[in-house]
Each structure stands twice: as C-alpha cells, then as structure tokens.
Amino acid sequence: MSFFNPLYDRIQQLIGVKQNFEEDFSFLRPSGNDHLVQFCFRMISSEYLELSQYDQQHFFLLDLLEETGIEYQLDVNGEFAIFTEKNKKGVKTIQSVMDLRNESIAVIYYFGVAKPCLQLNSQLMQSLRLTACYLNPSTLKTVSQSLSGIRSFQYYFEQSSLIFKEPVVMKGSLKGDIVPDAYQIYCQQFSNWFNIIQLSGHTTDGSQGVMTIDANGKLQIDICRLSSFLKIIEKVFSLLNDKYHFILDKYVNSWQGDPHKNSIMVCSCPIQVELPYAIEFLENLSKTLTVGKKPLNLMGLYERISPKLWKIFITELNTANQIDLEISTQQILIFIHCKWSLPMLDKIESFLRNNIAANFESLALN
Structure with missing residues (x-):
C-alpha cells in the first residue's frame, strides 16, 4: 500500500x-x-x-x-x-x-x-x-525522470567578486524545442555552474498536463490524474525523507545514557563538502554567512584558525538554531548540533549551490 x-x-x-x-x-x-x-x-x-x-x-x-x-x-x-x-x-x-x-x-x-x-x-x-524543503539539482533531475521530457528550465548561479577574483555568473531560463539538447550540453560542459532551480515537463499519464518543480520544495500542475500526481509527490517525499534520515543518523550530535541521570553527548562527524575549485577570499565568505541579511537570515561569529582555515559559528535569526562551519580553500565542514538545524542546512546548501559551486562532492548532499 x-x-x-x-x-x-x-x-x-x-x-x-x-x-x-x-x-x-x-x-x-x-x-x-x-x-x-x-x-x-x-x-x-x-x-x-x-x-x-x-x-x-x-x-x-x-x-x-x-x-x-x-x-x-x-x-x-x-x-x-x-x-x-x-x-x-x-x-x-x-x-x-x-x-x-x-x-x-x-x-x-x-x-x-x-x-x-x-x-x-x-x-x-x-x-x-x-x-x-530544498530540492537540490540532483533531486530535481531525479524527479524529472517521472516526466515525459523536460519542457523548460530555469537556472541560477552568481558568484561574488568579494569571494572570487574572477566571479562566474550563469543564470537564465530556456523553453521550446531547444530545451532537451541545451539541457544535456549545460549539464556536461558547465556542471560546476549549472544550478537548476526549476524544471517543467509533461506528465506521462496521457492528460498532457504540465508539471513545474521548484527548488523551494513546490510542485504545481494544471491537468493531471490525482493518482499520477501523488506518485510523483511520493517520489519527492521519499527522496527528502531518506536524505534527512541519513543526515540525522550519521551527522547529527546525539545524547547517550539516562536523560534523568548522567548522559553524554556523542559528537557525530561533520558533513564534508569538497569544492571543484578554490575559494579565494575566505574572510569575505565568512562575513557573508554571518551578517544577517536576506535570504539567509543568519548571524554569527567567525575566527581565523590559520591563513587557510576559518571557523564560523552561525545562528538562525528566527529560530535561534545553530550550525558551525569550518571553511578552507576547497573544503567546507558542516557541524550539525540537533535535528531542528536541518532547515538551516537546507539554507546553507542552497547558498553554496547558488553562489559558490553548483556541483560539489558530498556524501550527504548529493
């Protein structure tokens, strides 16, 4: 069932x-x-x-x-x-x-x-x-396999000159007959900067409905059988649920022992993000993540551990949940303290894919 x-x-x-x-x-x-x-x-x-x-x-x-x-x-x-x-x-x-x-x-x-x-x-x-919930490019591509083909897509990637000496900008949208070929070319030749934020395509149930899937966790369709629509919804739900459970099991700190007596916190390993190229101004990236501006709404403190390693302590303004980061030129470590910090992780992943590298290696985030 x-x-x-x-x-x-x-x-x-x-x-x-x-x-x-x-x-x-x-x-x-x-x-x-x-x-x-x-x-x-x-x-x-x-x-x-x-x-x-x-x-x-x-x-x-x-x-x-x-x-x-x-x-x-x-x-x-x-x-x-x-x-x-x-x-x-x-x-x-x-x-x-x-x-x-x-x-x-x-x-x-x-x-x-x-x-x-x-x-x-x-x-x-x-x-x-x-x-x-954040649907990253990998999730969007997986869900798009339930459609008869991609009809249109939007992409967004914009590096800052405060963080990179030669920032790359790649954003726009495409629709029409050119879409299937362009999509494959972009995926193959510009994978580090091709950050999908929306896909749309026809359903496969014969209704000719057009479904739009957004990175912000939203799916919309005009004409469709309810059962067909919910099959796609269930696929998205399964991907999100598996991802969150995997992160909770492997990367979130937990308490062991009797909560009413003595208990100890077991610190899990951090999420590792391996970048395809180097971040050139680490201090400016640290500032960006801690100034409290929209859309991140994150505040915090940062300190330099060494010339190529910075530690960042981040708090979400609305909820006071926390995440810590360690950033070096080509690696970011993310330390999650509790389950309620998962929405913050979504925000940080979205920021990284929008502004640092659209494609990176991470066991938890790919």
Missing part, C-alpha cells in the same frame, strides 16, 4: 464525488483549478514533545494560526488538517489538506485557482513553524 493512499482518499473526500466524472480522472479537467503541493520541514516547540501525538498536532496548528491567521482543522485521528476558503457567494475557492503523519516533513496539498493557492502558500511560509 502506498504511503500516500490515505492522502488520496482524504483529498477525494474533501473535493467531493461530484468532481469524479471518470474513474481516477477526478482532477483530469479541474475547470481552471490547479494542484499545488509544498514540502515543508515543520518545527514543533520543545514543550510539546511530551504530549500525545494528537495534542502535538493540535498545538502546532494553533501556533500556525497565531502566526499566519490561517486556520487548519485537525482530523479526529490527528493525521491530517483541512483548510477551506470560500468567497462571498459561498463557493469554495481554495481547498487544502496538510499531511502531518511524518514527524519532520509536512506535505501541504492545495486545490484551486493557481494564484490564490500560491498566495496562501506564501503566507503559510512566513510562519516560524514551517520551512520550505
């Missing part, structure tokens, strides 16, 4: 049987409505962790309501939360299901006109409780 079968059933219940004109074609022709899914890493306050799962979900949604004004209603089993927005005539304009079954990753499904759904999603992403 697929992990997302219960979500499929819950969406069917929410939208209603009137949409189900053909077997498994409930959303094949959604009358101008789009499907949108956002993958988020969700933060639960530490004071809630001793509560039952249902109460944890309940207070999580209350915190979400307080921060965003958006009220999701929790199901009786505590696994899904529902939101419906109606216009003045009582017509449902947005319907949403939040899948809360995974302890770390929330999957938020929207059904409605694309623009209002995107606006609602943007509003939700302002919450401190939700952080969009």
Whole structure:
C-alpha cells in the first residue's frame, strides 16, 4: 500500500464525488483549478514533545494560526488538517489538506485557482513553524525522470567578486524545442555552474498536463490524474525523507545514557563538502554567512584558525538554531548540533549551490 493512499482518499473526500466524472480522472479537467503541493520541514516547540501525538498536532496548528491567521482543522485521528476558503457567494475557492503523519516533513496539498493557492502558500511560509524543503539539482533531475521530457528550465548561479577574483555568473531560463539538447550540453560542459532551480515537463499519464518543480520544495500542475500526481509527490517525499534520515543518523550530535541521570553527548562527524575549485577570499565568505541579511537570515561569529582555515559559528535569526562551519580553500565542514538545524542546512546548501559551486562532492548532499 502506498504511503500516500490515505492522502488520496482524504483529498477525494474533501473535493467531493461530484468532481469524479471518470474513474481516477477526478482532477483530469479541474475547470481552471490547479494542484499545488509544498514540502515543508515543520518545527514543533520543545514543550510539546511530551504530549500525545494528537495534542502535538493540535498545538502546532494553533501556533500556525497565531502566526499566519490561517486556520487548519485537525482530523479526529490527528493525521491530517483541512483548510477551506470560500468567497462571498459561498463557493469554495481554495481547498487544502496538510499531511502531518511524518514527524519532520509536512506535505501541504492545495486545490484551486493557481494564484490564490500560491498566495496562501506564501503566507503559510512566513510562519516560524514551517520551512520550505530544498530540492537540490540532483533531486530535481531525479524527479524529472517521472516526466515525459523536460519542457523548460530555469537556472541560477552568481558568484561574488568579494569571494572570487574572477566571479562566474550563469543564470537564465530556456523553453521550446531547444530545451532537451541545451539541457544535456549545460549539464556536461558547465556542471560546476549549472544550478537548476526549476524544471517543467509533461506528465506521462496521457492528460498532457504540465508539471513545474521548484527548488523551494513546490510542485504545481494544471491537468493531471490525482493518482499520477501523488506518485510523483511520493517520489519527492521519499527522496527528502531518506536524505534527512541519513543526515540525522550519521551527522547529527546525539545524547547517550539516562536523560534523568548522567548522559553524554556523542559528537557525530561533520558533513564534508569538497569544492571543484578554490575559494579565494575566505574572510569575505565568512562575513557573508554571518551578517544577517536576506535570504539567509543568519548571524554569527567567525575566527581565523590559520591563513587557510576559518571557523564560523552561525545562528538562525528566527529560530535561534545553530550550525558551525569550518571553511578552507576547497573544503567546507558542516557541524550539525540537533535535528531542528536541518532547515538551516537546507539554507546553507542552497547558498553554496547558488553562489559558490553548483556541483560539489558530498556524501550527504548529493
């Protein structure tokens, strides 16, 4: 049984049987409505962790309501939360299901006109409780294999003259017949700077729907069978879940012993990032990562250990979670202290691929 079968059933219940004109074609022709899914890493306050799962979900949604004004209603089993927005005539304009079954990753499904759904999603992403999951280029390429081909793509890479003597800029977008050949050429000849941030292509279920996959953990499609859409969603979820679990098991510090008596912290090994070329101004990179500017919103301190090695202590402004870095000319070590720092890791990985090297060697991040 697929992990997302219960979500499929819950969406069917929410939208209603009137949409189900053909077997498994409930959303094949959604009358101008789009499907949108956002993958988020969700933060639960530490004071809630001793509560039952249902109460944890309940207070999580209350915190979400307080921060965003958006009220999701929790199901009786505590696994899904529902939101419906109606216009003045009582017509449902947005319907949403939040899948809360995974302890770390929330999957938020929207059904409605694309623009209002995107606006609602943007509003939700302002919450401190939700952080969009990062889909790196490797993940995007893997997911794109579920499409009949790449129809268009966007790429973004911009080095700073503060960090490199001869910065490289490679950003833009392509669509049309040239896309398949151009995509292969860019991957082969410009791999160190070709940083994919969005892909789109037709689905393979015969609906001729166009799916767009964003690096910020968002998938959107106009026409598609619900079951086909959720198969792709499950693939993304599996990639993210495996990645986070691998990092938690191998790279996150943990406590051993009786928590009520004596216990010791077991320090895990750092994540190693091997760069394809040298960073030329290490101090300026250290400053960039600690000044608190958007989109990183990271503050911190840094110190020089040697002429070619710097130590950085970083704190996320909104959550106060921490990550430490050691940077040398062609290697970056990332030290993660707890599970709640994983969204920070996503931010740092995104920054590295956008501004340092689009392609690098890392067992945890590739």
